[in-house]
Amino acid sequence: KAEIEANIAKIYSGEKFYHYPSVSYLYSLGHYTYIRFRTLKGSAKKVFFVEKKKHEMEKKAADDLFEYFEVKIPRQTKLSYYFEVHSKDGIFHYGDFEVDLKEQSKKHYVPFWVFDRVLYQIMPDRFANGNPENDPKDEIRFGNISHHGGDLEGILQKISYLKELGVNALYLTPIFESMTYHGYDILDYYKVAKKFGGDTVFEEFITKMKREGIKVILDGVFHHTSFFHPYFQDVLKNENKSRYRNFYRITGFPVVSKEFLELLNSDLPWNEKYKKLKSFKWNYESFFSVWLMPRLNHDNEEVKEFIKDVTQFWLRKGISGWRLDVAHGVPPKLWKEVRENLPKSAYLIGEVMDDPRLWVFDKFHGTMNYPLYEAILRFFVNEEINAQEFLNCLELLSIYLGPVEYTMYNFLENHDVDRMLGLLQDKRKYMCALVFLFTYKGIPSIYYGSEIGMNNTKGAFMERSRTPMVWDMEKWDKELFKITRELIKLRKTSKALQIGAFEPIEFKDGLLLYKRVHEDESILVGINYSKKMVPIKETPKQVLLGHLDGKYLSPFSFFIAHSL
Ligand code: ARE
Ligand code: CA
Known part of the structure; x- marks a missing residue:
């Protein structure tokens, strides 16, 4: 050593x-x-x-x-x-x-509107079914999991719910023509899927959201297309002679075997076909060996142009930004070009699972903050690090990211990970993590349903956090809804929480005590993530949320206050 x-x-x-x-x-x-x-x-x-x-x-x-x-x-x-x-x-x-x-x-211009946002992530199929007539039929189910019929009309019908909650930006997982309920297999990048309401409902959607002051961020899938996208279908048909041959990463011909095609075109139900096709070999790169998702060739100028065109197109239609899927599987340089090609006001978030540094500064304005999520898991869920170590993780990230930290997409959960309330099995603990999310640097997000206590962890990984939104108010956790709403309200009105400096006061054992400071606004936050009563050495002026027991903070509780 x-x-x-x-x-x-x-x-x-x-x-x-x-x-x-x-x-x-x-x-x-x-x-x-x-x-x-x-x-x-x-x-x-x-x-x-x-x-x-x-x-x-x-x-x-x-x-x-x-x-x-x-x-x-x-x-x-x-x-x-x-x-x-x-x-x-x-x-x-x-x-x-x-x-x-x-x-x-x-x-390093950052769109100013981003700072006072609280994002709300929706999987359209799983949120609300506003129009049963557009529900897709069962023959296009993949695996055992299928459509639930949710659509943009459904979200529109729930605008008053969103307003009551107070969120002011939506991130929707893919809404373009596709065959799966999750939509990551895009067939037409220029058309909103009919199952979600099509282009007409989308226009109405954008108009109404604008009126309500809610920004819309869409999911852009440019790492791969669907196997059934016309470009890939052309390659299948014309092989080496296809005009789109270089749009993908083809490793040999024929692209798929005769047996593959026979099975694909057979009368078997989709879920059986899909499973069986998995065991074939094919001659193209794809997302995580999923045959349905052939990888685009990002070295091809035409592919670059295609990505630039699609991202521009929907910004012209009124969206405010993109969350870019599997962004770490696309060369950073391309994202830089994409950014330079878009209006400055567009907010770009990359899905980057590990070290984000290569992907930010002159590329994305932020990434889905997986490093912060890891630190949160280690401190709040697995309890394998103490407050001092947690602080070191936070400060390291801060050192690595500089100003980008403030526009990262911060989350406790999303459609790819388990719901944190389910992992914790303890509402007090969950609220502590939530308070941290809303009072730390970066844009906080809520994954649909967490605000009412959805916590399923049974079933297949990823699928289990995607159960349909619960609209039966009897089943809601009203206390969670209330606290989430109050945190959202506070966050939207506090410059200190949005762009203020983070000043740690005491990070010891399970105690997180810190300030967020901007000009003459100073917010003091205390989170006691331990089984003991803990004395607080700062005297807050006015407690805004949570409470203190004299000088003490109770086990697994928090307070947010104006400090002197
Ligand atoms: C479906 C099933 C899965 C099954 C898979 C393969 O749900 O249970 O394993 O099929 O047959 C979309 C859908 C998924 C779908 C997938 C494939 O939402 O439901 O899976 O398509 O058809 C990696 C990637 C990361 C990716 C995650 C899921 O690096 O980019 O895996 N996230 C995005 C989206 C997904 C989406 C896709 C990509 C594809 O957010 O929703 O999936 O467009 C470690 C590794 C990571 C890895 C992660 C997986 O952390 O380091 O690299 O992420 O595990 O959790
Ligand atoms: Ca529907």
């Missing part, structure tokens, strides 16, 4: 200290400008940021190799500065930087 460490130290010895005014080391957001500095672990005792005045920087986080320091100062547009590093070998001056932050914010 010592040898490895010595080698690492050697590799980085020229880089013991590091800062460059790139967006994750220097940025402005809200009321502040944030400056970061990196040191090789153990190589600095103190770091000062010097700009007119000398500011001591705070050690925020550490990973295996480095320690990260930060200081925040009132928002600046121009800066000239250097660093003074105190180490055991003496005092060093690092850098001499002149920076115009206006240039940076022009380059």
Whole structure:
């Protein structure tokens, strides 16, 4: 181990200290400008940021190799500065930087409307059936799971519900022509599926949502198309001579065997066919070996143009942004081109499962925040890390993402993971996690039904979190609905929660105590995720939500307050 460490130290010895005014080391957001500095672990005792005045920087986080320091100062547009590093070998001056932050914010423009949003994710098939006449027939069921008949009319009929809840942006999983209930196998990217109401209902949908101040974000599936998409069908038919041969990643001909086609065209019911076809071999790349989803060839200029065209098309039709499916399976460079091609006001979220850094800054405005979700799972669900460790995870992410953090898509659940209330089996605990989600940096989202206590964890993974929305009010958890509604309200009106600085006060054992600060607004949040009563050392001015027992916070409870 010592040898490895010595080698690492050697590799980085020229880089013991590091800062460059790139967006994750220097940025402005809200009321502040944030400056970061990196040191090789153990190589600095103190770091000062010097700009007119000398500011001591705070050690925020550490990973295996480095320690990260930060200081925040009132928002600046121009800066000239250097660093003074105190180490055991003496005092060093690092850098001499002149920076115009206006240039940076022009380059990393974020659509301003995003900050005060609370997203609500809906799987249209599973939400509300507003028109039974458009329900698809059973012959297009895949696997054992099929359509429930939900549609855009259904969502429209529930506008008053959405208003009461207070959400002001919707993320809909795919609504284009497809054969499955989830819609990730798109047949026509320019048509809203008839089963969801078609183009006419979509227009009405957009108009009404606009009137209500609800933004609409759609799911864009550009990693793959459906096997039955006309482009892929053309390849099947014309093989090597197909005009669309290079739209996909074909690895040989024939693309599928005769037996495959025979089975496909047989009279067997879809669920049987689908299962049997899985065991065949085929000559194209696909999503996770799913034959139904052949992978597009993103090196092909025509495919690039196609993606740009579709994303533009629906923005012109009135949507406000895209959630981009399997974004990590498409080259980042392409997303950059896509972004440059769209109006600046479009909000782009990539589905990226792991390290998001390659995909943000000049690509997406954020990703589905899986790293934060992992940290939440580890602290709130598995309880395998304590508050200090949780804080280090948060601060590391903050160091990695810089301003992007504030526009990440944050979630406790979505259609690909289990419902957290089900995992926790404890409403008090769930509310603690929810309070964290709504008071932390990033755009919070609610997955349909969580607000009323849906918590199914029985059945197949992924499918079990997609049971139909419960509309029978008798079955609702009214307390959860109320608290969710209040959190949404608070979030929408608090600049501190949207763009304020995050100031940890005490992260110890199960206690999370922190402030969110913007100008003269300061919100104090306490979450006691432990079995003990915990004393709170800050005195809040006015408790807004949850409560304190004198100076104490009860087990698995929270408070949100205006602080002095
Ligand atoms: C269906 C069944 C599954 C079955 C699968 C294969 O539901 O139980 O295993 O078929 O036969 C959509 C549908 C799914 C459907 C799938 C395939 O929603 O229901 O599955 O199509 O037909 C990976 C990807 C990530 C992806 C997840 C699901 O990296 O991009 O898997 N998420 C998006 C969407 C999905 C959607 C698709 C992609 C496809 O959000 O809803 O699925 O368009 C680890 C790995 C991840 C992996 C993850 C799986 O974390 O690191 O890479 O994510 O596990 O949970
Ligand atoms: Ca219907």
